Amino acid sequence: MAKKTAIITGSNSGIGLGAAHALAAAGYNVIINSFTDRREDHELAKELAAKYSTEVAYIKADMSNGAECRALVEKSVEKFGTVDVLVNNAGIQFVAPVEEFPAEKWDAIIAINLTSAFHTTAAALPHMKKAGWGRIINIASAHGLRASPFKSAYVAAKHGVIGFTKTVALEVAEKHITSNAICPGYVLTPLVEAQIPDQMKAHNMDRETVIRDVMLEKQATKEFATVDQIGATVVFLASDAAAQITGTSISVDGGWTAA
Numbered sequence: 679m680a681k682k683t684a685i686i687t688g689s690n691s692g693i694g695l696g697a698a699h700a701l702a703a704a705g706y707n708v709i710i711n712s713f714t715d716r717r718e719d720h721e722l723a724k725e726l727a728a729k730y731s732t733e734v735a736y737i738k739a740d741m742s743n744g745a746e747c748r749a750l751v752e753k754s755v756e757k758f759g760t761v762d763v764l765v766n767n768a769g770i771q772f773v774a775p776v777e778e779f780p781a782e783k784w785d786a787i788i789a790i791n792l793t794s795a796f797h798t799t800a801a802a803l804p805h806m807k808k809a810g811w812g813r814i815i816n817i818a819s820a821h822g823l824r825a826s827p828f829k830s831a832y833v834a835a836k837h838g839v840i841g842f843t844k845t846v847a848l849e850v851a852e853k854h855i856t857s858n859a860i861c862p863g864y865v866l867t868p869l870v871e872a873q874i875p876d877q878m879k880a881h882n883m884d885r886e887t888v889i890r891d892v893m894l895e896k897q898a899t900k901e902f903a904t905v906d907q908i909g910a911t912v913v914f915l916a917s918d919a920a921a922q923i924t925g926t927s928i929s930v931d932g933g934w935t936a937a
């Protein structure tokens with residue numbers, strides 16, 4: 679059987695990079711992506727390729743730009759011939775009370791965290807339909823199922839991602855293409871690290887108190903989830919064992935949404 683290709687948006691860091699490791703280890707050709715075009719981005723692709731003896735390419739595309747989202751998919755197909763697995767992972771965060779929330783931050787979060795998945799999915803589906811197989815895996819969040827104060831744009835985008843995931847699942851259900859979301863709780867990545875100062879300010883707390891009482895307050899295990907655990911969930915959803923799992927979301931949140 680021909681080797682499958684996986685695209686992971688926003689994958690030079692954090693959860694996306696974890697998913698890239700997991701998919702490369704599972705033998706996929708992998709496309710990693712971000713909006714930068716630095717030497718280290720391309721070096722990262724080479725490192726992954728060497729580590730897992732598979733093909734890995736870095737393609738620059740800004741997920742806030744619809745045309746670039748679609749071009750990412752087309753360039754990936756030019757490179758490897760197919761797109762079998764699409765992981766919509768790119769995401770940013772901004773924390774502020776709604777009446778102080780800068781409109782340009784709202785627009786950027788909706789564009790990168792939600793609308794990019796529309797563009798990449800729309801571009802990937804014709805290729806998946808032609809191949810008669812495909813996997814759309816959207817990295818949503820526990821914030822796709824629950825709200826927290828000061829995160830209006832993020833919560834709105836992630837709830838939107840879950841609605842989009844379900845709609846796509848129904849549209850392609852008979853084509854052997856599945857569409858699912860993963861809802862991580864807190865995973866200690868650069869995105870989360872960057873939220874800590876804002877949360878300290880918003881809650882008037884020190885770093886340790888924010889981590890324990892704000893971030894992990896709802897995470898029943900009181901432990902961060904890991905990028906490896908999210909990566910393993912991606913590989914499972916991409917597998918044939920998950921062929922009848924579609925239109926749903928899988929929480930990897932230490933029990934957050936059980937309450």
Ligand code: NAD
Pocket residue numbers: 687688689690691692693694711712713739740741742767768769770790791817818819820861862863864865866867868869870
């Ligand atoms: P991160 O900041 O480590 O990674 C974000 C990635 O997105 C980076 O590779 C970054 O370069 C990329 N990115 C940002 N803007 C982009 C743009 N305009 N175009 C292309 N790429 C862009 O963050 P992370 O924590 O790994 O987050 C990854 C995803 O997981 C996000 O969608 C986030 O909402 C989601 N998530 C994270 C957590 C968590 O606790 N870390 C929890 C739930 C969901």
